Amino acid sequence: MSETTRPGNGHTSANTSRSSDSKHDVAVLGGGSFGTAMAKVLCENGHRVHFWMRDEQQVQELKENRTNSRYMPDVRIEGDLLPTTRFAETLANAEIVFVAIPSKAFRDVIRAHAGDFRPNQIVISLTKGIEREGFRLMSEILQEEIPRTRIGVLSGPNLAAEIVNRELTATVIAAKDPDVRRTVQELLGCDYFRVYANVDIYGVELSGALKNIYAIVAGMGAALDLGENARAMLLTRSLAEMSRFAVSLGANPMTFMGLAGIGDLVVTCTSSKSRNFRVGYAVGKGARLEDAVAELGQVAEGIHTLLLVKEKAESVGIYMPLVRGLYDILYGGASIKAVINGLMTAVQNSDVEFILPRTLAGQR
Numbered sequence: 001m002s003e004t005t006r007p008g009n010g011h012t013s014a015n016t017s018r019s020s021d022s023k024h025d026v027a028v029l030g031g032g033s034f035g036t037a038m039a040k041v042l043c044e045n046g047h048r049v050h051f052w053m054r055d056e057q058q059v060q061e062l063k064e065n066r067t068n069s070r071y072m073p074d075v076r077i078e079g080d081l082l083p084t085t086r087f088a089e090t091l092a093n094a095e096i097v098f099v100a101i102p103s104k105a106f107r108d109v110i111r112a113h114a115g116d117f118r119p120n121q122i123v124i125s126l127t128k129g130i131e132r133e134g135f136r137l138m139s140e141i142l143q144e145e146i147p148r149t150r151i152g153v154l155s156g157p158n159l160a161a162e163i164v165n166r167e168l169t170a171t172v173i174a175a176k177d178p179d180v181r182r183t184v185q186e187l188l189g190c191d192y193f194r195v196y197a198n199v200d201i202y203g204v205e206l207s208g209a210l211k212n213i214y215a216i217v218a219g220m221g222a223a224l225d226l227g228e229n230a231r232a233m234l235l236t237r238s239l240a241e242m243s244r245f246a247v248s249l250g251a252n253p254m255t256f257m258g259l260a261g262i263g264d265l266v267v268t269c270t271s272s273k274s275r276n277f278r279v280g281y282a283v284g285k286g287a288r289l290e291d292a293v294a295e296l297g298q299v300a301e302g303i304h305t306l307l308l309v310k311e312k313a314e315s316v317g318i319y320m321p322l323v324r325g326l327y328d329i330l331y332g333g334a335s336i337k338a339v340i341n342g343l344m345t346a347v348q349n350s351d352v353e354f355i356l357p358r359t360l361a362g363q364r
């Protein structure tokens with residue numbers, strides 16, 4: 001569907017926001033696919049967007065052509081956009097800051113510029129990953145590095161490639177502070193983008209990171225053409241496994257019923273627009289992992305998250321057969337066929353463990 005015929009496309013230029021009456025100064029950190037998509041939504045909602053990236057050439061292109069061709073070819077950002085490589089300038093007037101820096105660089109970037117954040121400034125992580133050291137989520141890094149700011153997390157079924165075309169999308173803002181939740185809903189919400197609220201920061205954030213692992217598994221399943229029953233089995237068992245893990249670490253199980261849980265799992269496990277899915281697909285077709293990642297040229301957080309979750313699951317004793325199987329394939333040289341066979345012939349357990357505990361299933 002073209003941008004002009006799309007149902008959500010009630011507006012085609014800036015200053016046409018439905019939900020936010022006034023113009024706000026907003027910062028977006030990270031000039032990749034998702035930073036670009038969020039900067040576009042915010043500009044179209046009529047806000048002044050201070051857009052930080054590290055590449056001066058990209059800044060020049062955005063200033064001259066209003067495009068970011070490396071990450072979002074053919075997408076123009078209209079409205080009040082101020083691209084820059086100068087971090088302090090980005091934050092100086094911003095009421096709220098959205099951070100779309102990959103997890104591997106997240107702490108370094110925030111720490112290097114911690115002094116530029118103001119007390120009480122709202123800082124929202126858009127990043128779906130985990131830090132190796134201490135198994136930290138991005139909101140925990142923000143809490144440690146810039147503790148005087150007000151922190152939130154945005155996560156949900158949010159493929160950047162669709163958002164930039166104004167395809168109908170919903171997401172979740174998770175924050176303890178109701179003012180943070182309301183502000184994000186007002187700034188981002190419009191006729192193609194809806195923002196739902198949650199207070200379970202840990203669950204929302206962890207599900208965003210975990211689903212990337214299962215998107216790789218799903219991509220592999222698609223490459224092998226395992227069938228529709230298998231696709232449903234994989235998706236449902238992925239949800240069971242990721243919620244088992246997250247709940248055992250303190251997340252609210254109900255979060256997995258929402259957009260940030262099942263919603264994001266569905267979109268990334270069924271769409272070739274997902275980079276994680278594409279990596280799994282390529283490996284399923286016989287590519288080496290390094291080649292699949294190099295070919296992608298963008299971040300696929302699941303590759304890295306898999307290692308951390310496998311380690312963590314083993315250290316705290318959580319049963320995660322899909323994580324283990326994917327790890328064996330990607331890092332242990334196991335054949336996909338052997339792993340599938342191992343999974344299919346393992347002990348048959350309970351379906352919904354929150355109703356019937358896993359350990360009781362075999363006793364029925």
Ligand SMILES: NC(=O)C1=CN([C@@H]2O[C@H](COP(=O)(O)OP(=O)(O)OC[C@H]3O[C@@H](n4cnc5c(N)ncnc54)[C@H](OP(=O)(O)O)[C@@H]3O)[C@@H](O)[C@H]2O)C=CC1
Binds near residue numbers: 034102158299
């Ligand atoms: N794309 C999507 O659909 C969605 C992505 N996300 C999440 O958003 C986060 C960012 O992903 P996305 O934008 O897609 O990734 P991309 O691969 O599209 O872009 C990565 C961006 O991060 C920048 N970057 C990398 N390292 C550094 C660093 N040390 N300092 C400054 N900038 C750096 C890159 O800059 P450079 O070009 O100079 O290397 C680039 O602008 C990820 O955690 C992802 O899971 C969440 C929802 C949807």
Ligand SMILES: O=C(CO)COP(=O)(O)O
Binds near residue numbers: 128212
């Ligand atoms: O998180 C995403 C969609 O919600 C994007 O997924 P990928 O990083 O796999 O492209």
